[in-house]
Amino acid sequence: MREAMTMEHARSKVARRWAPVLVGAPAIAGMTLAGLASAGATTPAGRRSSPPAVVHESLVLLDGGMTDHSGWPQIVGGKSIVLPAHTKVELTIYSFDTGTAPLTKSLEIYDKVLGTIGGSETINGKTASSLANKDVSHTFTVPSIGLNLVIPVATSSKRDGIQPAVVTATFETSKTGTFAWHCYAPCGSGSDGMGGPMVMAGYMTGDVVIG
Ligand SMILES: [Cu+2]
Incomplete structure (x- = not known):
């Protein structure tokens, strides 16, 4: 399940991760607070207090087939995806x-990765800047911030069941705001595949809330 990540969650996660650094420093026991502060400013431990x-x-x-709405693929929690602003985000999508x-044809440009650091993503661990159109299953596209990730098919076998496609990309969020995301692959209903989940918030479209 997608973790609902808010700024508060992100901060508390960070605090938890950093806490051992702050308490696990027996070498500086006995120093005055001022000494601790100045030591912190110049030691590696001190540097870890940056964002x-x-x-x-x-x-x-x-x-x-997995959602409560047959024929409707869905990004879980996709109605509103919350990301921190002015932050480097490493996003992993398990499909x-x-x-x-x-x-x-008119949307074929979205077989290319756009807006990520390095102009690439990793697909099942391999770096890629695009995906053969025939292998596209979905896209995760946020036009207003120029972000496009391409998602290939998951694989399925009798022995292993469904192995998700794993797409990872890193990008920097800048401006705050609410920006629509879409899947541009015709995975929905109707003769052109662009109906149903494609136009229903929480399935193949929704908001990215950066704040
Ligand atoms: Cu889709």
């Missing part, structure tokens, strides 16, 4: 959808 380098976020994409939905 986190990367905030990790993850999303889970289920296919229509359990084994169906492809190649992009139509």
